[in-house]
Amino acid sequence: MRIDGAPIHLRLDELYEIGAEPTGGAYRPLYGDAWATAVERVERWMKDAGLTTHRDAVGNLWGRAEGHDKGKAVVTGSHIDTVRRGGRLDGALGIVAGLTAVETLLTTKGKPRRALEVVAICEEEGSRFNTNFWGSRAITGAIDTVDPEIAAAMRERGLDPATVATAARDDIDTFVELHIEQGAVLDASRQPLAVVSAIVGTAHLEVTVTGRADHAGTTPMELRHDALAGGAAMIQAVESIARSLGSPAVATVGKVRTEPDQINVVPGRVVFTIDVRHADLGARRALEERIRSLSATIASERGLELDMRLLQERAPVPMDTGLRALFARAAKEAGVRTTELASGAGHDAQVLAVKCKVGMLFVPSIGGRSHCPEENTSPEHLELGTKVLTKALELLAF
Ligand SMILES: [Zn+2]
Structure with missing residues (x-):
C-alpha cells in the first residue's frame, strides 16, 4: 500500500x-x-x-x-x-x-x-x-x-x-x-x-541524610559528620549502579537540597530525590535495593543517619x-x-x-x-x- x-x-x-x-x-x-x-x-x-x-x-x-x-x-x-x-x-x-x-x-x-x-x-x-x-x-x-x-x-x-x-x-x-x-x-x-x-516502571524516592552542622573552620575533617559529602557519595553510587546494570535501567538524582546551605557551615542535612526506571519490575526493585544497601553502607561508614522514603511507584x-x-x-x-x-x-x-x-x-x-x-x-x-x-x-x- x-x-x-x-x-x-x-x-x-x-x-x-x-x-x-x-x-x-x-x-x-x-x-x-x-x-x-x-x-x-x-x-x-x-x-x-x-x-x-x-x-x-x-x-x-x-x-x-x-x-x-x-x-x-x-x-x-x-x-x-x-x-x-x-x-x-x-x-x-x-x-x-x-x-x-x-x-x-x-x-x-x-x-x-x-x-x-x-x-x-x-x-x-x-x-x-x-x-x-x-x-x-x-x-x-x-x-x-x-x-x-x-x-x-x-x-x-x-x-x-x-x-x-x-x-x-x-x-x-x-x-x-x-x-x-x-x-x-x-x-x-x-x-x-x-x-x-x-x-518502563518508575519509582521516586526521597533520601534524607542527617549529619551534624558544625563550624567549617574549627571542626577537623576527622570529626565531621558532613551530610552533603555522604550524600554526594550516595549520588555517585546511584549513577554507577545504574550504569553497571546497563540499558534499560536508568537512575537520576534531579533535586538536591542542603541545610543550612551556608558557605562556612558543614552541611547538617541533605535531602535529594532519586528517579529509578526499568522495563522489568523485578529488575527495577533490584536496582532500588542495591541503591538502598550501598547508601546504608556509606551512611554507617560516615556516622550519618539515613532515611529513604518511597514517594511514588508505577509498575x-x-x-x-x-x-x-x-x-x-x-x-x-x-x-x-x-x-x-x-x-x-x-x-x-x-x-x-x-x-x-x-x-x-x-x-x-x-x-x-x-x-x-x-x-x-x-x-x-x-x-x-x-x-x-x-x-x-x-x-x-x-
Ligand atoms: Zn507524547
Missing part, C-alpha cells in the same frame, strides 16, 4: 503553527485557545476522511468508521496537548499518522470488518494542570472527582464536569499509537523503527505480545527493519492497558531531542512509520 507523504508533513506543519510561541515551539495547553483550534482542525480532517466525529465529556475527539462486524473497535491516535515550547511531533504525529492511515485504508479497501477509530486525546502531558493522562484516564473511567480549577476550564469550553464518567469506554479492543522515541537509541543505532516492548506496563508480533509482521510486509525497545517515557497506552490491548511504534528522534523546538524526525522515517502503522491497522481491522 502506498502512503502519500505530503499530507502528513502539511498537517504536522498546520498543527505546529497552532499555538506557535514567539521564542520557538508550540504550546497547546488543555482547554486553551490553541488547544481548541487544534481540536477543531483535526475534527475537520476527520470529517473530510469520511469519519463520524464525536467529542466526549472531557474533550477527547473521536472519528469513527463503522465495521461490518459488531464488536469492539480498533483505535489509533495520540494526544493533542503539548508542553511549553513543545516540538512539532510529540502527540501530533500519532494523530496525523493515524488519520492518514485510516483515510488511506478506507479509500483503498472500503468499509472495514471491525469498527476503526482515530482519537485525539485531550491531554497527556500535564500541559496546564497538575494532572497527566487526563484524557486516557477518562476513557478508562478512572476519574472520580474533577478539581475545581479544571472544572472551570472545562465549562469555558462548553464541557460539563459532572458528566466525566460518560467518557468511559468498554468497547475498545485495541489501541495502537505511533510516537517519536524522544530518546537517542534509534538515531544512534541507525534503526528506522522500533516496536515498543514495554513502558512497568508490557505491550500486548500479540500486537508486538503483528507490528513485526506489518513491518516485514512493508519492507521496514525493526528492533524492540522499552519506552523510558510515559504514554497513554500504559493507562489504556487496563481496558484494551495496547501497542506502540517508535520512529527515531534526531539527536534524541524532544519537548523542545529542536524535536525532529526525518521525513522518510515519518512516512515509513505511517506505512507500518497502516499495514498493522489493515491486519487488525480488515
Whole structure:
C-alpha cells in the first residue's frame, strides 16, 4: 500500500503553527485557545476522511468508521496537548499518522470488518494542570472527582464536569499509537523503527541524610559528620549502579537540597530525590535495593543517619505480545527493519492497558531531542512509520 507523504508533513506543519510561541515551539495547553483550534482542525480532517466525529465529556475527539462486524473497535491516535515550547511531533504525529492511515485504508479497501477509530486525546502531558493522562484516564473511567480549577476550564469550553464518567469506554479492543522515541537509541543505532516492548516502571524516592552542622573552620575533617559529602557519595553510587546494570535501567538524582546551605557551615542535612526506571519490575526493585544497601553502607561508614522514603511507584506496563508480533509482521510486509525497545517515557497506552490491548511504534528522534523546538524526525522515517502503522491497522481491522 502506498502512503502519500505530503499530507502528513502539511498537517504536522498546520498543527505546529497552532499555538506557535514567539521564542520557538508550540504550546497547546488543555482547554486553551490553541488547544481548541487544534481540536477543531483535526475534527475537520476527520470529517473530510469520511469519519463520524464525536467529542466526549472531557474533550477527547473521536472519528469513527463503522465495521461490518459488531464488536469492539480498533483505535489509533495520540494526544493533542503539548508542553511549553513543545516540538512539532510529540502527540501530533500519532494523530496525523493515524488519520492518514485510516483515510488511506478506507479509500483503498472500503468499509472495514471491525469498527476503526482515530482519537485525539485531550491531554497527556500535564500541559496546564497538575494532572497527566487526563484524557486516557477518562476513557478508562478512572476519574472520580474533577478539581475545581479544571472544572472551570472545562465549562469555558462548553464541557460539563459532572458528566466525566460518560467518557468511559468498554468497547475498545485495541489501541495502537505511533510516537517519536524522544530518546537517542534509534538515531544512534541507525534503526528506522522500533516496536515498543514495554513502558518502563518508575519509582521516586526521597533520601534524607542527617549529619551534624558544625563550624567549617574549627571542626577537623576527622570529626565531621558532613551530610552533603555522604550524600554526594550516595549520588555517585546511584549513577554507577545504574550504569553497571546497563540499558534499560536508568537512575537520576534531579533535586538536591542542603541545610543550612551556608558557605562556612558543614552541611547538617541533605535531602535529594532519586528517579529509578526499568522495563522489568523485578529488575527495577533490584536496582532500588542495591541503591538502598550501598547508601546504608556509606551512611554507617560516615556516622550519618539515613532515611529513604518511597514517594511514588508505577509498575512497568508490557505491550500486548500479540500486537508486538503483528507490528513485526506489518513491518516485514512493508519492507521496514525493526528492533524492540522499552519506552523510558510515559504514554497513554500504559493507562489504556487496563481496558484494551495496547501497542506502540517508535520512529527515531534526531539527536534524541524532544519537548523542545529542536524535536525532529526525518521525513522518510515519518512516512515509513505511517506505512507500518497502516499495514498493522489493515491486519487488525480488515
Ligand atoms: Zn507524547
